[in-house]
Amino acid sequence: MAETMTQDKVQQLIAALEQTPTNLHNGSFLITWRNPAEHIRAVLLVAEALQRLNRAGKSVRLFDTGLGISIFRDKSTRTRYSFRSACNMLGLMTEELDESTSQVSHGETVRETASMISFLSEVIGIRDDMFLGEGNRYQAEVAESVQESFEAGVLAQRPSVVNLQCDLDHPTQALADLRHLIDHYGGVENLRGKRIAMTWAYSPSYGKPLSVPQGIIGLMSRFGMDVSLAYPEGYDLVDEPVEAARRFATESGGKFEVVHSMAEAFKGADIVYPKSWAPMHVMQKRTELLRGGRAAELKELELAALAENARHKDWECTEEMMKHTRDGKALYCHCLPADITDVSCKEGEVSASVFERYRLDTYREAGHKPFVIAAMILLTRFADPAGTLRHLATRDMPRRLA
């Protein structure tokens, strides 16, 4: 019975996918707002289908052998394991390029390394979010390099490049968040008119990337939602995603606003996403100082940034603040780990009681990421994704062999 329901639902997802022409085969997935609506829709459909098949005990393995390479230029728990889980469920063995034990520092160029790790690779996942203006450029360079080597016949296949967070976007996070909202509201069509508050929040740390808020506004604005972006004066985001959000809101019949009050953004919100980030000008300065190796000035910058942050400690998602939301019961979202007041820090982004109430929800939210990444791999590596999914749904291959 449960299996029949899974099969019916998966067949519906496949049918919808057949109506969603994509151009992702032999390509990469880097920035959501530069991708057409069909690509976003396809990722959502495939991610859900894979998740349902997995829950039903079916193997979704698509490769007998092959590698998935990860490059993490910043710390990661969730995304690292999500990438590995995604590769594993599809049958790829993962390997992480550790730049400290490789010869990358030894005069090797990016384009050279890209090919050297790709001879039998199907996907390269990259996190590079530390320096404004660099992460996306690096990922694009890797993608161009494997494309060149593939076209020249050096590589037998063209590995996808998947953005596991850059300076601009965090697409696997934003799409996992979106999958969570779709599940929560029972369908993407039910997001229409829902108000989401993507707000800055206080944190005792400094230098957090801008990619999460940029990813959220650049994605959620495509579904007729009422997107409110809130931050203290000076904590502006990069122009491109803000302009994309404005355009998408108009096109989708939704709304997009920028305000400078957490309470105002929370007002009537169905969903809140309070999350710290660094002011863009701080990130720019930091990038410049780091490049120049100017340690003393970096320390000064950090102190100044922390002092500036500290002026906005009232940007905390407290029980009081939550009362502004629809019926006081907005869904709290976070990419984790959150800075929780009295738990992980003295004063942070969210109060302990609010976080605890939504804790398991944030785990559910995170649980979509492996399937979003797997969907990106499937869509970039298989020419007929609907046919591939149909094969997975109908073949007799359980995840457990006994």
Next chain:
Amino acid sequence: MAETMTQDKVQQLIAALEQTPTNLHNGSFLITWRNPAEHIRAVLLVAEALQRLNRAGKSVRLFDTGLGISIFRDKSTRTRYSFRSACNMLGLMTEELDESTSQVSHGETVRETASMISFLSEVIGIRDDMFLGEGNRYQAEVAESVQESFEAGVLAQRPSVVNLQCDLDHPTQALADLRHLIDHYGGVENLRGKRIAMTWAYSPSYGKPLSVPQGIIGLMSRFGMDVSLAYPEGYDLVDEPVEAARRFATESGGKFEVVHSMAEAFKGADIVYPKSWAPMHVMQKRTELLRGGRAAELKELELAALAENARHKDWECTEEMMKHTRDGKALYCHCLPADITDVSCKEGEVSASVFERYRLDTYREAGHKPFVIAAMILLTRFADPAGTLRHLATRDMPRRLA
């Protein structure tokens, strides 16, 4: 012919397993002496069956995809590779959580991390043996966390937690040692009445965990053996395993004694296990000082502990000492690496000539660990272990495909 013998023996093991009701499915394996006799017996039966099938060239793969996560908070060669080998033989890809490159230090709680690495995981193996009173607690917390997430539907499956050594027990070691004795004596029933000397031995290092001697006395006492625990005054073990050993000895018709002379323990011994450990009070003090970051006092403690150790250099397993054992030919056991006099140190736990005579035996002893760990995974992840084994034994799936 050889294959028929393997099949017959494996069928006997499966038949015995069917008579051994266990309650391990969807659980964990943390401390042997807190587990009923049936659980211990089941691990021994499954480990032997897996080893025999492997030696006969059969694949014992049970998962088409899935992850095994390891967390090592202390150095490891044997146990790390045993865990990886166990996962690999069952079809799981392994990943090690490296806390330095994850966001674990970044305000993340244990229970959060536990779920974040578990979305597609079947087992989490943990070594955490540095601080008295902490390792077992940490493992239990991870187990509770994945249990909570599984019950809430956040996780599609409930990963087992397997204790790869904590402050209290080292169950995969002790059970591998037991498998070695069973093989050596031709059956668990032949252990009855055998005398085993679990003794302290001198080492020029300090701070070695207590979990091996505790694991040995807490396990070997369950089989009617004559267990002699020997150590210099002051090198006491934790109460719980000592009390368990005393109780088990009574219940199983064996003996348990604590003496303060290596020669006395060796007297008439069939098996000797000379191995250094730190006095409990040193470990407690060390934990306290480490927590307080009191470096100067730590150095003092180390010097005092080494000086105390040095008073007991006569606790060495020499040829002379071996003469006290039954016919001078007791089986020498060690968890490795041993501190071998004139090989790995100037003065150590065992003389070079004794060690060399038993060197390949200690390798055999170590060789049981992958199968013990695999048995724990099988028993915790499969509801009908005997049926699962029967499937492995009868299906036509070789380890090599050509």
Next chain:
Amino acid sequence: MAETMTQDKVQQLIAALEQTPTNLHNGSFLITWRNPAEHIRAVLLVAEALQRLNRAGKSVRLFDTGLGISIFRDKSTRTRYSFRSACNMLGLMTEELDESTSQVSHGETVRETASMISFLSEVIGIRDDMFLGEGNRYQAEVAESVQESFEAGVLAQRPSVVNLQCDLDHPTQALADLRHLIDHYGGVENLRGKRIAMTWAYSPSYGKPLSVPQGIIGLMSRFGMDVSLAYPEGYDLVDEPVEAARRFATESGGKFEVVHSMAEAFKGADIVYPKSWAPMHVMQKRTELLRGGRAAELKELELAALAENARHKDWECTEEMMKHTRDGKALYCHCLPADITDVSCKEGEVSASVFERYRLDTYREAGHKPFVIAAMILLTRFADPAGTLRHLATRDMPRRLA
């Protein structure tokens, strides 16, 4: 059509392999010049067959489960990924022994560790090229240790040891280079009479291993080629490979010369391989000082070596230098990463324009390595390599399952 051509070609390779008796089963692959011609030929045939099957979309997986262990005592990108790719294509999960997190430093002997990581392992790949006189010895010791444990029944199978670069040879590199030349010239028989210039080149770094030039002259001299080894006075290689090259040249009807001018070596060359290495006497001194922990003298040695190097900056593969080669169009080879003037350093081994013209060729060259390593594993782990290949060629097992 393409598939039929692949099948025909692979059948020819298998037929040739059947005429090539080898003695590699249950052995290791350490030094090319100590192996008979049949072993070299077999590696070339198997590597090409595996590459063709892979390009044709066939899975070459031979193991259902099993481990491949790597030990890197020096940095690596290409070889590390090649080893992992080789293991993955054959169905082995790879694990890297990280000596800093293992107990190797903790009194563990090489022979003990070798067995501890081998209980379910099929291959151990080792890079140990830092100290002259040590790497090969270490690899041989590991091989002897697993042999002893296999013979004693401690190990159920005898893992191969594969030399991923030692102080003497870099066989997976040299054989990948040879596969590249065979592809480039359309057959090993077409190498006869071709002139190859293996020359020293200037680099602003110091302490590069001698194993690549030694591997090249010790291998290329076996196929009737005209091998010219060129280096500034004082940059001598180890005797053994030089003597082997001289002997092989005579036996194969080729030539071998040592000259002290890059231009002279390049004269009429079909292939050039300009690559920096350290003078042998510097490597010997360095090994001695490193062992003695003599930091100040090490710094002096480095400065002296760099100053000596700097006297030979004219040993650069420039456009001008290339004009000496046959029609000015010799094939440029390099093991990568190259020290490229104005790209990875101010003055280096090769000018930017020469390198750029051959850049994709050097990637192709590198792309052979995974298949060379896989061939070594297949030949050492399977008793009937031709039969094994025939099975791979005829079974219906695609690399992608959908």
